[in-house]
Amino acid sequence: MYINRKYQIILNILGIVLAAIIVFPIYTLVVTSLKPFNEVFNMKLIPNFKTISFSNYIEVLKGRRIIPYALNSLIIAVTVTILGLFFHSMGGYALARLDFPGKKFIFRWILSTMMIPFAATLIPLFIIIRSLGLSNSMRGLIIPSLPSAFGIFMFKQFYNSLPKELEDSAKIDGSSFFGNYLRIGLPLSQSAIITLAVILFFANWNSYLWPLLITQKRELWTIQLAIANMKSEFHAFKTPWNLLLAASCMAALPPVILFFVFQKYLVESIKMTGLKA
Amino acid sequence: MISRKSFKYNKISEAITAYMMLLPDLLGLFVFSFIAIIYAFHISMHDWNGLTEMKFIGISNYLSALGKSEFWISLWVTAKFVLMYVPAIFCSSLLLALFVQSIRGKMQQFYRLVYFLPHSISVVIAGLVWAFIYDPQAGYLNSILNMIGFEKQRFLYNPNQALPCIVLVNVWLALGFNMIIFLSALKEIPISYYEVAEIDGANFIHKFIYITLPLIRDTSIFIAIVSTIGAFQSFDVIMVMTGGGPVMSTTVTVLYIYKQAFEISKFGYASSISFLLFFIIMSLTLLQLKLFANENR
Numbered sequence: 056m057y058i059n060r061k062y063q064i065i066l067n068i069l070g071i072v073l074a075a076i077i078v079f080p081i082y083t084l085v086v087t088s089l090k091p092f093n094e095v096f097n098m099k100l101i102p103n104f105k106t107i108s109f110s111n112y113i114e115v116l117k118g119r120r121i122i123p124y125a126l127n128s129l130i131i132a133v134t135v136t137i138l139g140l141f142f143h144s145m146g147g148y149a150l151a152r153l154d155f156p157g158k159k160f161i162f163r164w165i166l167s168t169m170m171i172p173f174a175a176t177l178i179p180l181f182i183i184i185r186s187l188g189l190s191n192s193m194r195g196l197i198i199p200s201l202p203s204a205f206g207i208f209m210f211k212q213f214y215n216s217l218p219k220e221l222e223d224s225a226k227i228d229g230s231s232f233f234g235n236y237l238r239i240g241l242p243l244s245q246s247a248i249i250t251l252a253v254i255l256f257f258a259n260w261n262s263y264l265w266p267l268l269i270t271q272k273r274e275l276w277t278i279q280l281a282i283a284n285m286k287s288e289f290h291a292f293k294t295p296w297n298l299l300l301a302a303s304c305m306a307a308l309p310p311v312i313l314f315f316v317f318q319k320y321l322v323e324s325i326k327m328t329g330l331k332a
Numbered sequence: 333m334i335s336r337k338s339f340k341y342n343k344i345s346e347a348i349t350a351y352m353m354l355l356p357d358l359l360g361l362f363v364f365s366f367i368a369i370i371y372a373f374h375i376s377m378h379d380w381n382g383l384t385e386m387k388f389i390g391i392s393n394y395l396s397a398l399g400k401s402e403f404w405i406s407l408w409v410t411a412k413f414v415l416m417y418v419p420a421i422f423c424s425s426l427l428l429a430l431f432v433q434s435i436r437g438k439m440q441q442f443y444r445l446v447y448f449l450p451h452s453i454s455v456v457i458a459g460l461v462w463a464f465i466y467d468p469q470a471g472y473l474n475s476i477l478n479m480i481g482f483e484k485q486r487f488l489y490n491p492n493q494a495l496p497c498i499v500l501v502n503v504w505l506a507l508g509f510n511m512i513i514f515l516s517a518l519k520e521i522p523i524s525y526y527e528v529a530e531i532d533g534a535n536f537i538h539k540f541i542y543i544t545l546p547l548i549r550d551t552s553i554f555i556a557i558v559s560t561i562g563a564f565q566s567f568d569v570i571m572v573m574t575g576g577g578p579v580m581s582t583t584v585t586v587l588y589i590y591k592q593a594f595e596i597s598k599f600g601y602a603s604s605i606s607f608l609l610f611f612i613i614m615s616l617t618l619l620q621l622k623l624f625a626n627e628n629r
Contacts (some may be wrong), residue, residue, distance in 0.1 A: 066435055073431070073444045080504065081449065083472065084461045096470035142360075145353040155347035161354065168365040174565045175610040178593050178603050179371035180364055182382070203359025232349040261454035264568055268594065279456040279600045283572060286460065296464055303457040314452035318445060325509060325514040 088112070088301035095296045102223050111301035119300055124281035130193065131277065132259035135200045140248055143203055147210020148236045152222065163212070169204045181268055195269050196277070200259055206251055209327065213247040214240060243290070250320040257310050278306045369610075376603035383597075393604035403582050403605060406588035409495065413584055414563040416499045421506055421559050422552075428507065429514035430544075443581035444515065448508030455505070459572030462501045463488065491581035496576055498582055501569050506562075510555055518544070557620055564613050585609050 060214035087095055089107045099102070115121055149155075180199060181190075181222055221243070222235045231236065266277040277285070283303055286294060314321065376393055378386040397403045432443050450458070465472045466487040474484045488494050525543050534542070545552075567587040572575060576583035576591065583591075585605065593602035 063436055066431070067439060070431065070435060070439065070443050073428070074443065076445055077504070077507070078449060078456070078470075080461045081453065084457070087464065096467075096473040096527045098470065098472055142356040146357045149350040149353040153346050153350040153353075154343075155350040158350075161358070164453045165358075165361060168361045170614075171365050171369050172561065172565050172610060172613055174567075174589065175372055175606045176365060176368040176607060177590070177598055178375065179368040181594075182375070182599070183363065183368060198360075202357050202364055204357075204361060207354075207357055225423055232346055233353070236353070237492060257452070261456075263456050263572070264455065267571075277388070279454055281416060282460070299460060300464070303460055307453055307457050309456070310452045311449075314449070315445075318448065321451075322444075322448075322512055 083193065084304060084307070086298050087296055088304045090297050092295060092297050095240075111297045112305065115298055115302045115305070120281065120285060121278070121305055124276045124278045125306070127193075127196075127275060128260055128278040131196050131200075132256050134197050135259045136252050136255040139201055139203060139206055140251060142201065142245060143206030143251065144209040144241060144248070145209045145236065147212075148214050148240045150207065150211045150237075151214035152219075152240065153232060165207055166203045177264075177268070184269060190269050191272050191275060196266055196275070200262070201254075206255075209251055209324070210244065210247055212327065213244055216262065217243060246320065246323075249317060250324045253313055253317045253320055254314065254324060260310055282306055283302075372603050373607060375600055376607050378600045380600040381597040382593075382599045385547075386600075389600070391604075394608065395600045397601065397605050397608065402580070402588065403585075406583050406585040409582065410584040411563060411585075412495060413499060413566070414560060416496060417502055417563045417566075418556065418559045420499060420503050421510055422556060424503060425507055425555070426514050427508035428511045429518055430540075432511065433518045444512070447511055450504050452465060453505065455568045456572055458501055458505055459569055462497075462504075463507045463573055464499055486574060488574055489578055491578045494578060494582050498569055498573055501573070502563075502566060505569070506559075510559070513551060513555060514548065517548040521547050553621070557617055561613055561617060564609065564616075565571065 086102050088111055089109065090097075090102060091106050091108075091110070094103060094106055110297075139153050146165075150158065184190055185200060187195075189198065221239055261279060262277070263279045263283065266275075266280050267283075270276060270280065282299070285299055285302060377388060377390060379389045379392070380386045381427075386449065428447055430446070432440055435443060453461075468474065468484065468486040468489050471487075473487065477483070478483060483495060487497050521544065525547075526539055529539050529543060565586055567584050570582050570584060570587055571590075574582045576587050586609065589602045589606050589609070590600045592605070
């Protein structure tokens with residue numbers, strides 16, 4: 056294709072403008088979190104560098120408004136990620152590599168559960184968890200997030216793409232089916248593991264609705280709940296945006312770092328989502 | 333030599349291993365999806381506050397929902413939300429993907445990364461920052477409007493503006509994700525197709541209509557459907573930003589269900605509406621699939 060150099064320069068100018076617009080809310084988030092309260096609504100694009108400081112962060116941290124809840128979120132997100140990776144890789148491996156009656160039916164059934172809208176199961180899910188005695192507990196926050204049709208699907212696709220000969224040689228040595236998964240399948244699925252780990256951690260660190268429903272006790276609040284509640288807890292008319300956004304910045308940091316480090320994996324996983332079509 | 337018996341034994345142990353490996357996820361999906369949806373139907377046939385005994389009342393909940401103006405208003409708000417959100421996310425992510433695709437060299441990676449960045453921001457945080465930008469007194473948007481000579485707007489506090497404002501936040505959050513799906517579809521199209529078209533004298537618009545669009549048809553259908561389903565269920569941004577107000581202007585049906593169930597404990601009534609919504613979503617999905625299938629074929 057013939058590409059005009061001038062044309063590319065114009066495109067790049069447009070690209071930068073678009074980037075500025077899309078990133079603007081994030082820029083606002085960071086800049087406002089560094090301002091003192093009386094300058095929050097000073098809407099100049101470049102802040103006053105003399106008054107900028109991390110004092111909002113220190114104040115939020117001192118008030119114990121972040122760390123206990125961040126710990127809860129960390130425990131939930133890490134547990135769901137590790138257990139989820141184990142469950143979904145096992146399930147995906149079984150569907151891709153093992154032969155058993157009802158395999159096709161089970162796979163279709165798993166995919167069909169993806170069609171059930173979350174909104175339709177919210178109420179029964181709440182009742183089920185409550186009657187199991189799991190509401191207001193860490194387990195109630197973790198267990199419903201574990202099963203994932205997408206996770207199994209992702210690992211199945213991944214194992215299908217691995218050459219089968221790898222296990223054939225092991226079978227002759229008399230290794231068990233589960234042993235093949237542990238010794239051959241799992242170590243080879245690094246890229247799938249990282250991809251799903253990022254997705255699971257993201258989803259659970261950022262989740263809001265389920266924790267809101269299931270936790271009445273303040274000690275169990277996740278970081279998203281803590282931030283959502285902060286606004287109403289502060290003075291109703293004079294929202295301390297600087298503190299609120301400083302807390303938000305800290306809460307956004309882990310996923311943003313993960314985003315930058317693992318964006319290649321995220322992009323690959325999203326492409327896979329599209330391939331389902 | 334493998335004897336027949338040990339072969340059979342091997343088959344059985346393979347099957348047992350497979351079932352055991354699938355068990356954790358299957359059990360979870362069975363209880364939290366399959367049983368849950370059946371249970372939802374069961375609850376919807378009862379008068380129940382979630383605590384005392386359930387009272388069977390048949391389809392009364394469904395009838396009372398259909399007779400309530402609140403339900404119809406929420407459905408209308410949902411329809412408006414879907415009709416604004418789906419075309420907006422579809423067009424903007426497609427345009428953005430086309431744009432990124434047309435950039436040459438290293439900058440392409442850079443733009444992809446930057447446009448994708450909002451994906452990492454949670455609904456709660458996005459809701460907060462945007463509420464700050466929309467602030468009716470002195471938010472950024474108002475000061476920009478002020479600068480170019482317009483009057484201050486109340487945005488989230490104005491029943492006519494609140495819903496479009498929320499749609500914009502949803503688009504902002506989902507833009508990068510959808511752009512990447514479109515981008516990967518665009519990359520599949522062989523450049524030679526365009527080169528041949530150029531020799532025939534095709535311009536940019538011709539190329540888009542006769543080459544690009546037909547070849548990303550499946551992806552377009554996928555994004556349209558997934559966005560529609562998502563739009564019908566979306567209420568987290570609304571919860572964070574307006575809580576359904578002002579008046580009922582942002583109370584979408586899912587939020588109405590949520591409030592009926594978890595704020596005033598009308599679990600049976602709320603379940604009946606969630607079932608109605610379930611059918612609406614399913615039938616719309618099928619309709620959309622059919623419509624798309626007829627086109628271009």
